[in-house]
Amino acid sequence: MADTNTGSFQSEQLARxxxxxxxxxxxxxxxxxxxxxxxxxxxxxxxEAWKYCSLRALNDxxxxxxxxxxxxxxxxxxxxxxVAGLDAARLVLVNGQVNTALSDxxxxxxxxxxxxxxxxxxxxxxxxLGQTGHAHPSQHLFNQLNAAALNEGVLVHVGRNSRxxxxxxxxxxxxxxxxxxSVEQRVLVVLETGAELTLIEQFASLDSNSADQSFTNNxxxxxxxxxxxxxxxxxxxxxxxAVFVGSSQVNLKRDANYQGFHLGLGSQMTRNxxxxxxxxxxxxxxxxxxxxxxxxxxxxxxxxxxxxxPHCTSNEVFRGIIxxxxxxxxxxxxxxxxxxxxxxxxxxxxxxxxxxKAEINTKPELEIYADDVKCAHGATxxxxxxxxxxxxxxxxxxxxEAQVMLSFGFINELLDALPxxxxxxxxxxxxxxxxxxxxxxxxxxxxxx
Amino acid sequence: MISIKNLHAKVxxxxxxxxxxxxxxxxxxxxxxxxxxxxxxxLGNVLAGRDGYEVTEGSVVLNGKELLExxxxxxxxxxxxxxxxxxxxxxxxxxxEFLKASVDAVRAHQGKDALDSVNFLKMAxxxxxxxxxxxxxxxxxxxxGFSGGEKKRNELMQMMMLExxxxxxxxxxxxxxxxxxxxxxxxVNAMRDPNRSFIVxxxxxxxxxxxxxxxxxxxxxxxxxxxxxxxxxxxxxxxGYGWLENEAQ
Numbered sequence: 052m053a054d055t056n057t058g059s060f061q062s063e064q065l066a067r068x069x070x071x072x073x074x075x076x077x078x079x080x081x082x083x084x085x086x087x088x089x090x091x092x093x094x095x096x097x098x099e100a101w102k103y104c105s106l107r108a109l110n111d112x113x114x115x116x117x118x119x120x121x122x123x124x125x126x127x128x129x130x131x132x133x134v135a136g137l138d139a140a141r142l143v144l145v146n147g148q149v150n151t152a153l154s155d156x157x158x159x160x161x162x163x164x165x166x167x168x169x170x171x172x173x174x175x176x177x178x179x180l181g182q183t184g185h186a187h188p189s190q191h192l193f194n195q196l197n198a199a200a201l202n203e204g205v206l207v208h209v210g211r212n213s214r215x216x217x218x219x220x221x222x223x224x225x226x227x228x229x230x231x232x233s234v235e236q237r238v239l240v241v242l243e244t245g246a247e248l249t250l251i252e253q254f255a256s257l258d259s260n261s262a263d264q265s266f267t268n269n270x271x272x273x274x275x276x277x278x279x280x281x282x283x284x285x286x287x288x289x290x291x292x293a294v295f296v297g298s299s300q301v302n303l304k305r306d307a308n309y310q311g312f313h314l315g316l317g318s319q320m321t322r323n324x325x326x327x328x329x330x331x332x333x334x335x336x337x338x339x340x341x342x343x344x345x346x347x348x349x350x351x352x353x354x355x356x357x358x359x360x361p362h363c364t365s366n367e368v369f370r371g372i373i374x375x376x377x378x379x380x381x382x383x384x385x386x387x388x389x390x391x392x393x394x395x396x397x398x399x400x401x402x403x404x405x406x407x408k409a410e411i412n413t414k415p416e417l418e419i420y421a422d423d424v425k426c427a428h429g430a431t432x433x434x435x436x437x438x439x440x441x442x443x444x445x446x447x448x449x450x451x452e453a454q455v456m457l458s459f460g461f462i463n464e465l466l467d468a469l470p471x472x473x474x475x476x477x478x479x480x481x482x483x484x485x486x487x488x489x490x491x492x493x494x495x496x497x498x499x500x
Numbered sequence: 501m502i503s504i505k506n507l508h509a510k511v512x513x514x515x516x517x518x519x520x521x522x523x524x525x526x527x528x529x530x531x532x533x534x535x536x537x538x539x540x541x542x543l544g545n546v547l548a549g550r551d552g553y554e555v556t557e558g559s560v561v562l563n564g565k566e567l568l569e570x571x572x573x574x575x576x577x578x579x580x581x582x583x584x585x586x587x588x589x590x591x592x593x594x595x596x597e598f599l600k601a602s603v604d605a606v607r608a609h610q611g612k613d614a615l616d617s618v619n620f621l622k623m624a625x626x627x628x629x630x631x632x633x634x635x636x637x638x639x640x641x642x643x644x645g646f647s648g649g650e651k652k653r654n655e656l657m658q659m660m661m662l663e664x665x666x667x668x669x670x671x672x673x674x675x676x677x678x679x680x681x682x683x684x685x686x687x688v689n690a691m692r693d694p695n696r697s698f699i700v701x702x703x704x705x706x707x708x709x710x711x712x713x714x715x716x717x718x719x720x721x722x723x724x725x726x727x728x729x730x731x732x733x734x735x736x737x738x739x740g741y742g743w744l745e746n747e748a749q
Contacts, residue, residue, distance in 0.1 A: 436588075436590075437551065438588050439588050439590045441550055441551065441572060441588075442584070442587070442588040442590070442642075443590075443598070443601075443602075444549075444571070444572040444573040444576070445548050445549070445550075445572050445573075445575075445576055445581075445582055445584075446573075446576055446598070446602035446605075446606075446658060446662070447573050447576035447577045447602050447605040447606040447609070447662070448573055448598075448601050448602055448605055449573050449605065450571070450573065452601060452605075453573075456593050456597070456598070456601065457590070457593065459592070459593070460590055460591065460592030460593035460641070461592055462592070463592035463593070464591040464592035464641070465592075467591075467592065467641070496617055496618070496621065497596065497621065497638075497639065
């Protein structure tokens with residue numbers, strides 16, 4: 052379909068791709084990606100999947116400069132990326148390039164960079180790469196661009212019945228530069244039968260005080276083998292000038308377990324596509340997410356859960372608080388295929404609008420083609436609970452402060468439920484700050500008194 | 501302490517209180533009993549300033565201040581405390597955070613020094629122990645997943661932290677077993693003070709075995725229809741409210 056408004060972004064990126072020299076063994080993937088990207092129609096307001104997600108930021112400002120190579124001090128990384136109280140192996144990428152000096156030795160041992168993959172690892176990568184979301188309607192032109200530009204990536208391969216001793220933290224930092232630039236980032240996680248991993252993907256701007264004009268295009272593929280377990284955090288904390296488009300694609304094998312938490316806090320425009328495919332019986336997906344846009348931020352979550360086979364379960368809870376004139380979209384699709392009898396699937400999306408200029412577009416999409424399933428969904432745009440507000444006021448707390456406490460509580464409920472308490476502890480003050488609410492207590496103090 | 505004169509209030513256009521008068525002096529405990537639908541809970545809600553309860557006539561003066569002109573939070577800061585019949589669950593807001601905000605607001609208004617975090621935590625731990633709740637309840641969401649009895653004890657704990665001048669207990673005893681009732685009653689009795697008054701709203705005489713009132717009032721048809729000493733409660737337990745309702749009409 053011809054689009055009269057083909058973005059300048061698209062032609063600029065195609066020009067940029069000419070100068071990208073990839074890895075020989077990925078050349079087919081690069082070529083196929085480039086062709087698909089060149090042929091793709093640029094999404095407009097009329098494109099259903101992008102209706103609420105303006106890509107103007109990409110067209111208004113050229114993002115075709117090469118990602119700068121930046122010198123980064125260890126201290127700055129600490130500030131931007133360290134999670135207090137979490138003992139993790141950290142891999143640091145700066146503008147898409149792995150920075151070995153800033154990364155932990157353990158993390159460097161545990162991952163394989165595509166550029167360093169041996170023959171067996173190349174085979175493993177080629178077996179899975181691009182397959183997790185293959186031919187799925189959620190695939191979009193940015194995934195194709197990612198494939199086209201692919202020349203480095205991170206492989207995390209956890210062998211049969213083994214477990215990485217520490218959570219693996221992938222920190223993607225972007226820097227301030229004269230010109231806006233693009234960063235492609237690709238992660239492939241393969242968990243063999245019975246393997247376990249906690250993966251934290253964190254996207255942040257190195258300097259919170261000057262404009263980070265990067266455009267990050269991420270694609271993370273997660274293959275969770277039979278009876279394997281993945282605990283996954285994806286946290287976008289970039290500052291407001293950045294643009295982020297990311298996809299996570301999860302394939303669940305027999306009795307596999309995915310537990311995911313997705314946070315949208317940063318960047319002027321964030322688009323997150325999450326695809327979870329149940330491909331064998333007994334698998335379970337437990338997913339939550341929080342988005343808190345403010346100012347004129349746009350945050351768009353598109354989730355698709357594919358129940359392709361019988362006897363799988365999924366539970367999805369997303370909550371958003373939209374402030375100022377910010378906009379958010381949540382599109383939660385659950386697709387239960389004809390064969391997928393005995394599916395249990397639940398989806399809940401609740402939103403709070405803090406101003407009358409804030410906007411949320413929430414749309415649960417259930418497609419159920421099997422008859423013996425239990426499927427529940429709810430999407431609400433709510434006001435704060437009057438009873439709760441009165442309760443707080445009756446204890447001397449002002450209406451305004453009650454409002455702030457309840458708003459924060461609305462999302463804090465999901466932080467409380469995170470499997471890694473340290474991550475909740477770390478995120479709480481960041482979120483509290485958004486509501487102009489200093490944290491009442493130092494968590495450590497509470498433990499000691 | 502508090503002087504309620506000719507109080508009329510309605511909820512959704514339905515008149516509930518129809519000329520209620522009540523005078524409570526410092527240090528006194530007044531029980532208010534009455535049949536269901538008499539307006540007992542409405543009284544508590546009107547005094548605490550809940551939205552949706554419209555006062556159409558009358559006045560309420562608490563320690564020289566016209567209460568009805570104040571917002572709910574201002575009433576609390578002036579020393580009024582309502583222990584809810586159905587305390588609200590607020591997931592995501594920890595009990596500690598809530599208590600700190602509350603105690604800070606009330607103390608600031610009363611010109612008392614703010615408690616620092618260490619002293620506040622000490623006090624909170626001490627009080628929660630005194631109502632027989634585990635320390636872990638401090639970190640949980642406000643009333644979240646608490647049993648009925650635990651919620652009532654949490655109300656009592658808040659009351660102890662805030663040291664109010666006028667405590668209104670709205671059917672605090674309903675749904676409690678005897679053990680929990682005794683814990684609550686002991687807590688209330690420990691707080692009795694020549695400068696602190698109580699309004700104990702209850703449907704059952706049982707509570708008054710443990711919290712012995714100075715006065716018992718019967719609220720029926722939106723008015724106090726009878727006032728007596730603690731022995732009136734026993735009489736009501738025996739005879740029910742029917743005879744008084746007839747008398748009132």
